[in-house]
Structures are given as C-alpha cells and as structure tokens.
Amino acid sequence: MTPEEQARMVEAILFAATEPLTTAQIAQRLPPGCDPRAALDRLRRHYEGRGVNLVRAGATWAFRTAPDLRHLLTREIVEQRKLSRAGIETLAIVAYHGPVTRTEIEEIRGVSVSKGTLDQLVELGWVRLGRRRPTPGRPATYVTTDAFLDHFGLESAADLPGLADLKASGFLGDPAVQEDLPLPEPEK
Structure with a gap:
C-alpha cells in the first residue's frame, strides 16, 4: 500500500472517531503492514496551515480547528458545572x-x-x-x-x-x- 493510501485511511479513521485515538488504536483498524506513525506524520504536515490541524495530545491524535480560526466556532454556552x-x-x-x-x-x-x-x-x-x-x-x-x-x-x-x-x-x-x-x- 502506498504512503498516500495509508494516510488516507488514517485520515478517515480520525475524522470518524468520536474521541482522540492513540497510535495503537489507529493501527488496530489498519490492514497489516501499514505504518500509522508515518501516515500521522504525513497528515500532520499536510494539514499545517489549513482550517483544521492534526494535533497530538499526550498519546492521542485528533483533528482540531486551527487556533487562529477558533473564534469563528466559538459560541456562548452556560457552564453547568464549574470547578471549585x-x-x-x-x-x-x-x-x-x-x-x-x-x-x-x-x-x-x-x-x-x-x-x-x-x-x-x-x-x-x-x-x-x-x-x-x-x-x-x-x-x-x-x-x-x-x-x-x-x-x-x-x-x-x-x-x-x-x-x-x-x-x-x-x-x-x-x-x-x-x-x-x-x-x-x-x-x-
């Protein structure tokens, strides 16, 4: 499988995920012989400077709105539970x-x-x-x-x-x- 095809599969997995995924969780969904780390690196570079970015938080990966565009998606909600x-x-x-x-x-x-x-x-x-x-x-x-x-x-x-x-x-x-x-x- 080409690196582009692997990156495309990882992209689909991350877009469909309801929560951030670890590299191991992504690897479980890929066909044998795929390199999720290389695909993640490729996607991260591809999404740099775009409206969404591929970001790592600890051991997990997810797509997030670019920091400079977050204001477009901000909406005021009432916080029901605040930390003391x-x-x-x-x-x-x-x-x-x-x-x-x-x-x-x-x-x-x-x-x-x-x-x-x-x-x-x-x-x-x-x-x-x-x-x-x-x-x-x-x-x-x-x-x-x-x-x-x-x-x-x-x-x-x-x-x-x-x-x-x-x-x-x-x-x-x-x-x-x-x-x-x-x-x-x-x-x-």
Missing part, C-alpha cells in the same frame, strides 16, 4: 507535581482534600489514578490524562506555563505570594 477553587488548586497540583499522592496534595495546599474534589476531576476525565508508590501503605498517585492535555490545548505537560510565564501574564498578582509559590518549571 479547591478543584482548580488540586488540578494544578496534579498537573505540575504529578504523579502525586493525596497526602502530597494536602501538604502543598495546606488543607485536607475532599474525596469529592478528586472524584470530580476523575469524572471529568482530567485526572486518573497512577501507579502506587513503593512506600509503606502503597499510596495511590494521581496524574493528568490525555483528555486534560486535549482540553487545554497542550501536547504534553512540558507545555504548561512556568512560574515566569504566569508572573508575566499577571495571573500571580500578589508579590508576597509569588515569592513562596511552590510551582516548578515544567521539564522540556
């Missing part, structure tokens, strides 16, 4: 410090974490249980998911803004807080 401040803080801690245990989240936040807060993040699909730590009690860890990366338009956790970026954006308004904030720079 505790939910936002917990999500940020998992994103920047993950994999992280519940105890570590509580140490960073300085208050106990409600089970409902973590349950809500898991229900949204932005956080999942990670590996258990090989320490006494074998505590579970929490990590962000590909759905989190996809929702926030990130290719990997390394794309999260660092402390300098947040300060420059004005998100950290109180200078006293800025000095003591335990926010590591993402690894590149």
